[in-house]
Amino acid sequence: MALDRIEENELIARVQNGDVTAFAHLVKCYSEQVLTLVSRIVGSRGDAEDIAQEVFIKVYKGIPKFRGDATFSTWLYTIVKNSCYSYLQKKRPQMISLDEDADVLNSISVLYPEEIPETIETRMDFQNTVMECLKKLPPKYNMVMHLFYYQQFRYTEIAEILQIPLSTVKTHLHRALKALRIEVVKNLENYATKGAE
């Protein structure tokens, strides 16, 4: 349920005046997007529901101080990012510290199979593989891939959400794609090997 900027500002003003119906409407508009992103970052549906609820509770508490310097969605997604990272810090600290070393990634020069598995396997298998491999990436790469290619945010918005420089957004995207390619090919090769067995 997309809101345009004017509708969104009116809704926020009403929430700031204490209108709980407006807040419920805001939650309904953004709950699917938030839950989708959170579940793809943290992996577990149950935990994702809890984190998504926590996000909206933080929105409710913080909205009186929201001045509109950033758009509401960039502010909201900043909260989403912080909540996801806090969760991962506690549950899977190794994922936060994992970082594909730039030199290592750059040194990998792989000639990928020319035939995309999408033409060999079913679309669903390939899609499932891609989605599973995304979860294995460092959270910052997974997050930036979703924000750019799925949520369609601009570079500047992603920079604001992740609180990183603009150039870093582009670099993260570039490395994320490369890391994802490597992971997907590895996964499909394993799948093909098991299939042959």
Add this chain to the structure above:
Amino acid sequence: MNCDDIIELYQKLLRSELLPDELQMLEGHVSKCKECQNALSWDRAMVSALQRAEPVAPREDFVTEVFRHLPQPNVSLAHKFVHEIVIFTALIFAGAGMALLWFGLLQDMQPDFISITMRYSGNLIDNLKSFSEIVSGISFSQDIWTAIPAQFAWLFWIVFAGSTYFIVSALFPLVPYSVKK
């Protein structure tokens, strides 16, 4: 133009946002670079798979659950029930006012105020008195302007008008400056 120079173009291509001249620039490089050519077909397929992925729908009670966990404001009992207190007080005053009118217990109002009231309310007071007698079966032997001292008469009318306004606005929220909970 090398591979690093086309990173942004490449990313825009994957979002189908390239302008024609940008597309030409990118194609120029890709046609000469085997690695980018090879990677591009994979990246297109992967990004397409991501963009086609089904969103995760929240449970039906998601909004209810959020509300259940919202912090309750720390308010005093009086603040919490201010709406009910206002309406209850308004009811008391309006009820008292109606009772006084019903039983004709107002006394010694300023004569000029009585005449003004009578002039603008027409026969309202007399009609109200007649209606009361018909409904209650009680005949008013007293003049309705008896009992309460004149100096309180103004206060009485202001409070009575205010109380009536509160009750009407609570029942009909579209009235301007309605009493809101």
